[in-house]
Amino acid sequence: MNSGDLFSRFARAVVAPAWAAWEKSPYLKHLERFRQTQYRPLNDVRRDQWERLKKLLDQAYHHTRFYRRRFDQAGLRPKDIVSWEDMGRLPLLTKDDIRAHRDEMVADNIPPAMLHPKKTSGSTGVSLSFYVDEDSMQWKRGCALRHDEWTGWRLGERVGAVWGNPEYRKSWRGYLRNFLLQRTTYLDTLRMDEAAMREFHARIRKERPTLLFGHAHSLYLFARFMQERGLGDVHPRGIISTAMVLHDFERALIEETFGCKVTNRYGCEEVSLIACECEAHEGLHVNMDTLVVECLCDGRPARPGETGAVVVTDLTNRGMPFIRYLVGDTARMAGRACSCGRAYPLIESLEGRIADYVRTPEGEFVSGISLTENFAMVLEGVKQMQIVQDRLDHLVFRVVPGEESGNGRLHADIARLVLERFGDSMRHDIEYTDSIQSETSGKYRFCVSRLEGAGAFGPVGEARR
Numbered sequence: 001m002n003s004g005d006l007f008s009r010f011a012r013a014v015v016a017p018a019w020a021a022w023e024k025s026p027y028l029k030h031l032e033r034f035r036q037t038q039y040r041p042l043n044d045v046r047r048d049q050w051e052r053l054k055k056l057l058d059q060a061y062h063h064t065r066f067y068r069r070r071f072d073q074a075g076l077r078p079k080d081i082v083s084w085e086d087m088g089r090l091p092l093l094t095k096d097d098i099r100a101h102r103d104e105m106v107a108d109n110i111p112p113a114m115l116h117p118k119k120t121s122g123s124t125g126v127s128l129s130f131y132v133d134e135d136s137m138q139w140k141r142g143c144a145l146r147h148d149e150w151t152g153w154r155l156g157e158r159v160g161a162v163w164g165n166p167e168y169r170k171s172w173r174g175y176l177r178n179f180l181l182q183r184t185t186y187l188d189t190l191r192m193d194e195a196a197m198r199e200f201h202a203r204i205r206k207e208r209p210t211l212l213f214g215h216a217h218s219l220y221l222f223a224r225f226m227q228e229r230g231l232g233d234v235h236p237r238g239i240i241s242t243a244m245v246l247h248d249f250e251r252a253l254i255e256e257t258f259g260c261k262v263t264n265r266y267g268c269e270e271v272s273l274i275a276c277e278c279e280a281h282e283g284l285h286v287n288m289d290t291l292v293v294e295c296l297c298d299g300r301p302a303r304p305g306e307t308g309a310v311v312v313t314d315l316t317n318r319g320m321p322f323i324r325y326l327v328g329d330t331a332r333m334a335g336r337a338c339s340c341g342r343a344y345p346l347i348e349s350l351e352g353r354i355a356d357y358v359r360t361p362e363g364e365f366v367s368g369i370s371l372t373e374n375f376a377m378v379l380e381g382v383k384q385m386q387i388v389q390d391r392l393d394h395l396v397f398r399v400v401p402g403e404e405s406g407n408g409r410l411h412a413d414i415a416r417l418v419l420e421r422f423g424d425s426m427r428h429d430i431e432y433t434d435s436i437q438s439e440t441s442g443k444y445r446f447c448v449s450r451l452e453g454a455g456a457f458g459p460v461g462e463a464r465r
Contacts, residue, residue, distance in 0.1 A: 011156030015180045030142025031155075034289055038146065042343035045288050050084075052315040053292060057081055059107060060321040066097075066104040067321060087294070092311060093325045095128055102320075106131060110319040120269045130270060133319030140272040140316065143290050147276040151238025151263045153211035159184040160204040160236070162214030162222055164367065185209065189218045189367035190374065190421070197225050201234065210237040212258065217357070218367055220250035223257035234258060240265050245350060266350055268327055271314045275331075275347045283334045283346030290316045294324070295333050295347075304335020305348065357449060361393045361425045368447025374421060379413055386436050388448045395428040398436055407432075 020028050037045075057078040060067035070091060071077060081087065098105065106115070115131040132140075145155060153159070159182065166186050167174060178184055185207060187200035200222070204212075212219065219241055226232065236258055241251070242265040251262050266284055267273040271291060275284035286293045292315065294301065295308035302308030310329045314322040334346035358366045371387060379385070384400040397414055401407070411430060418428050 008154070008156040008158075011181050011183065012154060016155055019177065019181055025138055025141075027138045027141040027145070030139055031145045034143055034146035035149075037289070038342055040343065045343060046084075049288055049292055049315065053313065054078065054081070056313070056315055056318065056321055056323070059109075059318050060323060063107040063109045064105055064321065066101045067323065069104075087292075087313075087324065088299075090324050093323060095326075095328070098128060098130060102130060105320050107319055107321070115319045118269060128270070130322075131320040132317050136314070136316040136319065139290055143287065144273050147265065147273060147287075148211070148240065150276065150278045151211055151240060151261075152279070153238055156181065156183070157211065158207050158209035159211045159213055160187070160200070160207075160209040160234075161185065162187045162189060162200075162212070162218040164189040183209075184213075187214075187218075187222065189215060190371075191364070192218065192221060192367070193362070193364040197222060198229075198231075201226060201231050205233050208235075212236045212239040214241070214243075215367060216241040216244040216246040216250060216264075218244075219254050219262075220247075221357070221365060223254045226257055227253070232257075236260055238263055242267065264350075266329075266331075266347070268329075270325065270327075271312050271317075271322055274310070274312060274327075275350075278338065278340045278342060280338055280340040282338045282340075283336075283348050284350070285338065285342055285344035285346060288344050290314065295331055302333060304333050307332050358387065358389050358395070358422075358447060359392060359449070359451060360422055362423070366421065368445075371421075371447050375414075375417055378417070379410065381410055384436055386446060386448060388450065390450050392451060393425055393427055395422075395426060397428060397430045399430060399432050400434065400436060401432060 017028060020026075061071050061078050062068070074089065074091060076089060081089070110133055114134045116134065116137060118130050118132055120128040149155075161184050163186055166178075166184070169175070185200070185203050187196060214222075219239065226234070234257075238260055239254060239258060239262045241254070241262050246262065246264045251264075254262050261279075261281055263277045263281070264284060265273065265276045267275075273287050274291060274293060275286050277284050292313040294311040294313075296302060296311055297306050297308040307330050310327045310331050312322065312325050312327060314325070329350065331350050332348045334348040336346065337343070338346055357368060358371065360366065368387075375385070375387065381402045382399055383402040386398040388396040388398060390396060395418065399410070401410070414428065414430060418426055
C-alpha cells in the first residue's frame with residue numbers, strides 16, 4: 001500500500017466526516033442512504049417518489065404565488081393529483097416562465113439565508129437565474145457522490161478534471177477543502193494549449209488519480225493529444241464524461257487511451273444529476289432518488305426507442321420548486337432492464353448539448369462550454385447570443401439585445417473579452433438580430449465552428465484532411 005492509498009483512507013475516514021460536521025452538512029448520511037437503497041425494487045422507489053412528490057405539490061401550492069396561480073388556472077388542487085397519469089394535467093415549466101416569474105416561484109416559508117443563488121452557464125445562449133435551498137444542495141451532493149462511486153472511485157481518492165473555472169479557487173476554504181478532501185487537479189478547458197496539456201499530463205501521471213472527470217469532447221481532445229504526442233502511463237480506475245454529447249468515436253478513443261471504461265453522465269445546473277451509466281454501461285440510469293423524469297413525445301410519454309423531450313420534477317428543492325421543467329434536451333428511453341440489478345429505468349441515448357470548439361490562430365482550442373461561462377454570463381444587456389467562427393482569425397457574435405442593452409458598451413465589453421481570451425490576432429464582428437434559430441433538437445448552440453478540419457472534430461485523423 002502506498003502513501004497515496006493511506007491518505008485516501010484518512011481523507012475518507014477522518015477528513016470527510018470532520019469537514020461535514022464543521023459545515024453541519026448531512027451529505028454523508030444521504031450518501032450512505034443512497035448506497036443502501038440503490039437496489040430496491042422499482043415499486044418501492046416509485047412509492048417513495050410519490051410520497052415526496054405529494055409533499056412538493058403541497059409546498060408549491062401553499063407557499064409560492066406562481067404555482068398557486070398555475071394550479072388555479074388549470075382548475076386543480078394538489079389533492080386532485082392522485083396518480084402518475086394526473087401529472088400530465090400540470091403545465092410544463094419553461095425557461096421563459098422562470099425568467100418572467102422567478103421571484104414568484106420562491107417559497108415564502110424558506111428563510112432567504114437557506115437559498116443559494118444559481119445561474120446556468122448559458123449553453124443555450126441565454127443564462128438562467130434561480131435558487132436552490134440548502135437541504136436540496138445536500139441531497140444532490142450525496143446523490144452525485146453515489147453515482148461517482150459507480151466508476152470504482154471512492155471519496156478521498158485523487159481526481160483529474162478537464163474542466164473550467166474550478167470553484168475552490170474562490171476562497172482559502174476552497175483551497176483547503178480541495179487539498180485535503182476533493183484532491184482534484186484541473187486542466188482548464190479555456191486554455192487547452194500544448195503547454196497546459198503537457199503540464200496536466202505530467203501532474204496526473206505523477207499523482208495517479210483514480211478518476212478522470214470532464215466535458216465529453218474536452219476529454220476526447222486531451223486523449224487525442226496524448227496519442228498524437230506519444231504520451232501515456234495514465235491509468236485511472238474510471239472516467240466520467242458529462243456536459244456534452246458523448247459520441248461513440250470519442251468514447252472509443254478515450255477508453256483506448258486510458259485503458260478503462262467511460263461513464264456517461266447527464267445533468268443540468270437547475271436540477272443537478274438526471275441520469276448516469278453504471279458499471280455495466282448498458283444505458284444511463286434515471287436518477288429517481290431526487291427527481292421525477294419524464295420523456296414526452298407530442299405531450300404523451302414517449303415509447304421505448306422513441307425520441308422525446310426531457311421533463312424533470314425536482315423532489316428536493318422546496319425553496320424554488322421545479323415541477324415538470326422542460327430541460328431543452330431530447331432522449332430515448334431503453335424499455336429494458338440493466339444487468340447490474342438496479343431497477344432505475346434506462347435512457348438509451350441523449351441528444352443535444354453539442355458545443356463546438358473555437359480554434360485560435362496559434363492552434364489553441366477553446367471549449368464552447370467554457371466560453372459560455374466567460375461571455376454569456378458576464379455580458380450585460382444581452383438577451384441571447386451565439387459565437388460563430390467562420391475563419392481561423394475571425395469570430396462573429398450574433399446578439400439578440402435586451403431591453404437595457406447599450407450598443408456602445410456592449411461593443412467595448414466584447415472587444416475586451418476577445419482580447420483577454422484570444423489575444424490580438426483574433427478579429428471579430430457583431431451582428432444584431434431579433435432571434436437566433438435553434439437546432440433541430442430544439443436547443444440553441446452557443447458556439448458554432450464553420451471551419452473544416454479546425455473547430456469541429458471527428459474521429460482521429462479526420463480533422464486534418
